[in-house]
Amino acid sequence: MDLSYILNELGEERSEYFNAVAPPIVQTSNFRVNKVEELKKLFADEYSGYLYSRGLNPTVDILRKKLAALDQAEDCLVFNSGAAAIFVAVLANVNAGDHIISVENPYSWVKRMFDLIFQRFGVETTYIAGTEIEQFEKAERPNSRFIYLESPNSWSFAIQDMEKVAAFAKRRKLITLMDNSYCTPLYQRPIPMGIDISMQTATKYVGGHSDTLGGILTGSRQMIKKIFDCEYMAVGSGIQPFNAWLLIRGLRTLDTRLARITATTREVLSYLKTHPIVESVLFPLDKSFPQYELARKQMENAGGLISFFVKAGERKEIVRFCENLKHIMMAVSWGGHESLILPRCASVNDTDFDKDNKEHRMLRLYVGLESAEYLISDLDQSFRLSF
Numbered sequence: 591m592d593l594s595y596i597l598n599e600l601g602e603e604r605s606e607y608f609n610a611v612a613p614p615i616v617q618t619s620n621f622r623v624n625k626v627e628e629l630k631k632l633f634a635d636e637y638s639g640y641l642y643s644r645g646l647n648p649t650v651d652i653l654r655k656k657l658a659a660l661d662q663a664e665d666c667l668v669f670n671s672g673a674a675a676i677f678v679a680v681l682a683n684v685n686a687g688d689h690i691i692s693v694e695n696p697y698s699w700v701k702r703m704f705d706l707i708f709q710r711f712g713v714e715t716t717y718i719a720g721t722e723i724e725q726f727e728k729a730e731r732p733n734s735r736f737i738y739l740e741s742p743n744s745w746s747f748a749i750q751d752m753e754k755v756a757a758f759a760k761r762r763k764l765i766t767l768m769d770n771s772y773c774t775p776l777y778q779r780p781i782p783m784g785i786d787i788s789m790q791t792a793t794k795y796v797g798g799h800s801d802t803l804g805g806i807l808t809g810s811r812q813m814i815k816k817i818f819d820c821e822y823m824a825v826g827s828g829i830q831p832f833n834a835w836l837l838i839r840g841l842r843t844l845d846t847r848l849a850r851i852t853a854t855t856r857e858v859l860s861y862l863k864t865h866p867i868v869e870s871v872l873f874p875l876d877k878s879f880p881q882y883e884l885a886r887k888q889m890e891n892a893g894g895l896i897s898f899f900v901k902a903g904e905r906k907e908i909v910r911f912c913e914n915l916k917h918i919m920m921a922v923s924w925g926g927h928e929s930l931i932l933p934r935c936a937s938v939n940d941t942d943f944d945k946d947n948k949e950h951r952m953l954r955l956y957v958g959l960e961s962a963e964y965l966i967s968d969l970d971q972s973f974r975l976s977f
């Protein structure tokens with residue numbers, strides 16, 4: 591399906607709402623039913639029509655159609671946050687006594703979900719680097735049920751070979767979920783590569799303006815309906831119509847924004863690589879990246895995140911660097927219009943700072959929609975003032 595068609599037309603029946611170009615926000619909790627027979631049908635299968643907005647809603651449906659098409663998936667559900675999407679997907683697919691194989695250092699709240707919540711219900715998780723297929727084979731137990739992937743990781747950009755993991759999982763009858771937030775379906779499509787569930791936080795690139803949270807699951811019709819029928823309805827964390835509308839608006843410019851961000855990121859990366867204070871950079875499509883060949887094989891491109899290591903002798907140099915930036919903001923998240931910086935040493939005490947520990951000297955830059963010159967001059971003035 592043509593990307594322009596998906597972003598501009600798919601799912602939008604404009605003649606049903608006054609030929610308005612922008613879709614309506616159907617801000618309603620419930621829907622009137624005319625016949626008892628209709629009600630009977632909806633009670634038996636809420637996935638068959640509009641009854642109550644914790645289930646289906648017309649504004650959300652427009653978004654679902656577009657997101658499913660972008661992922662080349664049969665169906666899609668949208669949640670109030672990425673964390674909710676992940677929680678519901680795992681909850682729907684594991685039982686007490688099951689075992690999960692997860693990449694190490696998944697998104698921080700995912701690790702807490704596994705260690706603090708699922709653990710309480712007898713579900714154990716084994717963490718592996720995920721860089722070699724043998725690690726998955728070694729971690730497998732007779733009760734393994736679910737494989738949790740995130741490729742690339744949003745700090746280290748560690749990558750898993752999706753086709754190999756998907757083939758292994760299919761042989762062993764394990765369910766796979768891939769957090770595809772870094773790439774979005776524009777740069778990587780897990781479903782055609784054999785992954786069962788593709789997840790994205792819509793808070794990042796899909797929303798794109800740092801003004802709403804959202805989370806996406808796509809997969810087969812059977813998988814998505816199974817999740818809808820029970821956990822999606824029971825947890826009740828589906829996206830609200832207004833937030834869905836913001837995400838539809840975000841999608842209009844997704845490819846334009848990503849193209850701009852990707853181009854600017856290359857310029858900022860070149861600048862960082864030659865700066866004397868920068869020891870090294872991490873970027874999946876840079877030749878120095880340890881999994882460069884695999885990144886090139888399964889990703890069409892790389893977005894706005896760059897991790898880099900500075901030659902700092904003391905924590906306060908990094909603190910100064912972050913605080914002296916005039917335009918690049920210090921904030922969590924990424925994928926919006928605004929460039930952001932995060933230092934790893936934010937969670938390290940001054941006295942515990944170890945200059946020989948590379949992690950302590952790590953920063954993550956997110957490149958937004960500003961111009962490359964604007965960002966480079968900001969970084970440059972802050973390097974000069976801080977080190």
Ligand SMILES: *Cc1c(COP(=O)(O)O)cnc(C)c1O
Nearest residue numbers: 671672673697744771791793804
């Ligand atoms: C932000 C993020 C999430 C969580 O999404 P929320 O919308 O914040 O709940 C999950 N995975 C990755 C890689 C993220 O960056």
